[in-house]
Amino acid sequence: MLRNTDSSYGWAAIALHWLMALAVFGLFGLGLYMVDLTYYDPWYRDSLALHKSIGVLLALVWTLRLLWRLLNPTPRDLSGSRVQALGAHAAHVLLYAMMLALFVSGYLISTADGRAIEVFNWFSVPSTLTGDNQEDLAGMVHEWLAWGLIALVALHALAALKHHFVDRDATLKRMITVIKQEQKP
Ligand code: HEM
Ligand code: HEM
Secondary structure (H helix, E strand, C coil): CCCCCCCCCCHHHHHHHHHHHHHHHHHHHHHHHHCCCCCCCCCHHHHHHHHHHHHHHHHHHHHHHHHHHHHCCCCCCCCCCHHHHHHHHHHHHHHHHHHHHHHHHHHHHHCCCCCCEEECCCEEECCCCCCCCHHHHHHHHHHHHHHHHHHHHHHHHHHHHHHHHHHCCCCCHHHCCCCCCCCCC
16 A cells, blocks of 8 residues: 555655655764864765765655655544644644755755755756855754754654553554554454
């Protein structure tokens, strides 16, 4: 089952969720590592090029995921409480928004000097806006957003674990595997 239903996620949403989670954690770790390198480190240029290339590809996957989400039903909340359901929805919207803001600020840092972003020598994303302190400003915003996103993801993961171990419902299970509709007796 590729598509979502009212009660479960389909394979496409599950695969996109975990692929993107892996990429976000990877970009966060790589980002922190690479800004500490000096010009003389052999990885100085390549790590930045890798961060930018994966970042641009992730932005494309993000677009696909959002479209997929809008074209599919969202499985209903299992907590049964309206406040919790609203909180979960708000957190998911914020997760999407923070990822988008990271792509935009990352793009603005990388292209502030008028240079395009080379994505794995495959295609390039041209520069549009350039400004005197654009690089510093976007860099500061990018760093704060990255920490903010990771903090929200930590909360999000804790909420998923609470569903699993405290409420003992299928919230986490249905993001790991497709749950077939219950058979009617
Ligand atoms: C979810 C996506 C992303 C995450 C989690 C992320 C995370 C990070 C982190 C943690 C840093 C280090 C910040 C610091 O300590 O100064 C960083 C730096 C950087 N990121 Fe990203 N990033 C993402 C996407 C992107 C994208 C899409 C681009 C460009 C297309 C990009 C370009 C850069 C650049 C150029 C730097 C170096 C900034 C500097 O030298 O101060 N990032 N990123
Ligand atoms: C960078 C990491 C992550 C990001 C950006 C992220 C983002 C999201 C988003 C946007 C949704 C909403 C559903 C959708 O639009 O497809 C979602 C759902 C979900 N996520 Fe994550 N997630 C991350 C990591 C995790 C981790 C580590 C866990 C578990 C420990 C987790 C468990 C879940 C569960 C169980 C759902 C389904 C919630 C429901 O059915 O109401 N996520 N995630």
